[in-house]
Amino acid sequence: MLASRSGMLNGMPQIAIRVSEKELDFLDKAVSEGRFESRAAAVRAGLEALAREGRNREIADAYREAYEKVPPGEWLAEENTALLDDRLADAEPADRGNQRN
Numbered sequence: 281m282l283a284s285r286s287g288m289l290n291g292m293p294q295i296a297i298r299v300s301e302k303e304l305d306f307l308d309k310a311v312s313e314g315r316f317e318s319r320a321a322a323v324r325a326g327l328e329a330l331a332r333e334g335r336n337r338e339i340a341d342a343y344r345e346a347y348e349k350v351p352p353g354e355w356l357a358e359e360n361t362a363l364l365d366d367r368l369a370d371a372e373p374a375d376r377g378n379q380r381n
Contacts, residue, residue, distance in 0.1 A: 297323075307319050307323075
């Protein structure tokens with residue numbers, strides 16, 4: 281574990297971190313602009329973004345692995361063509377009334 285747990289506040293562990301002056305200025309500006317309620321809220325939002333990025337990467341990797349096992353081929357083209365044909369067939373009656381002769 282990189283940071284030690286130094287206490288609990290509102291049921292959440294509390295940690296201490298070191299940041300550069302530039303990072304602290306950035307953090308304080310985000311809070312003063314009202315983007316976050318507090319420094320802690322800004323840091324939590326950053327952690328949530330990192331977690332979301334990790335989940336998205338895992339999902340992308342899973343798709344990549346699946347497509348490597350069964351590459352999209354003719355079956356995908358056939359499915360897309362069928363979907364497009366269905367949509368065009370549904371749209372044709374409405375479009376006919378808008379055509380100019």
